[in-house]
Amino acid sequence: MNKKVFYIVAGIATVVLVFYTYLGGFTAADTSLATSQTMYVAGQSFEGAVEDKALGQAFQRVSQVLQEKKLEGHPGNIYYNDPDRSGDSLRAFIGIIIPDSTVKLPEGYTLRTVPGGRKVVRAEATANIALLPKKLYGAVFDYAKEEKLKLEEFYVEWFPEDDKGVLEVPVKE
Numbered sequence: 216m217n218k219k220v221f222y223i224v225a226g227i228a229t230v231v232l233v234f235y236t237y238l239g240g241f242t243a244a245d246t247s248l249a250t251s252q253t254m255y256v257a258g259q260s261f262e263g264a265v266e267d268k269a270l271g272q273a274f275q276r277v278s279q280v281l282q283e284k285k286l287e288g289h290p291g292n293i294y295y296n297d298p299d300r301s302g303d304s305l306r307a308f309i310g311i312i313i314p315d316s317t318v319k320l321p322e323g324y325t326l327r328t329v330p331g332g333r334k335v336v337r338a339e340a341t342a343n344i345a346l347l348p349k350k351l352y353g354a355v356f357d358y359a360k361e362e363k364l365k366l367e368e369f370y371v372e373w374f375p376e377d378d379k380g381v382l383e384v385p386v387k388e
Contacts (some may be wrong), residue, residue, distance in 0.1 A: 244340035244354035253305055256291050257324050258310015260334035265305050273309035280311060285321045288313040293327060293374030312373045328372050335383040347380035355384050
């Protein structure tokens with residue numbers, strides 16, 4: 216009986232590991248010091264708990280706007296704090312990185328400009344969207360710690376392709 220249980224557990228573990236590998240769980244993020252480029256983000260503000268239904272609705276709206284081709288671009292967000300350090304309270308701007316600031320915005324959307332020319336820690340990774348945030352943020356924080364860099368609480372993330380993510384965090388000067 217013990218051998219049977221062992222083989223079942225080993226089989227399940229193998230399937231889980233193969234699935235995790237397929238999702239990109241073992242790929243490392245490329246992290247470096249870079250200079251940011253100016254970006255335009257069309258979207259909506261959010262302030263509240265990470266579990267708030269309104270946050271999910273903001274992400275769904277981004278998907279809808281892109282599917283209906285109301286804007287050309289890719290999903291991108293600005294976070295003004297780290298919810299892990301601020302008791303699950305999030306201040307964010309959820310939206311779409313657009314190439315031009317003169318486009319007509321969908322109803323309820325505003326435009327924010329992320330200034331360029333700043334020294335940032337930049338991480339890029341390829342993995343499933345469910346794994347990307349943890350992978351990107353972990354890589355940025357690890358890099359900053361290794362290089363003894365202080366980071367601002369200003370995070371810009373975007374997803375230029377399916378299963379690809381980029382995160383930039385300015386270095387305190």
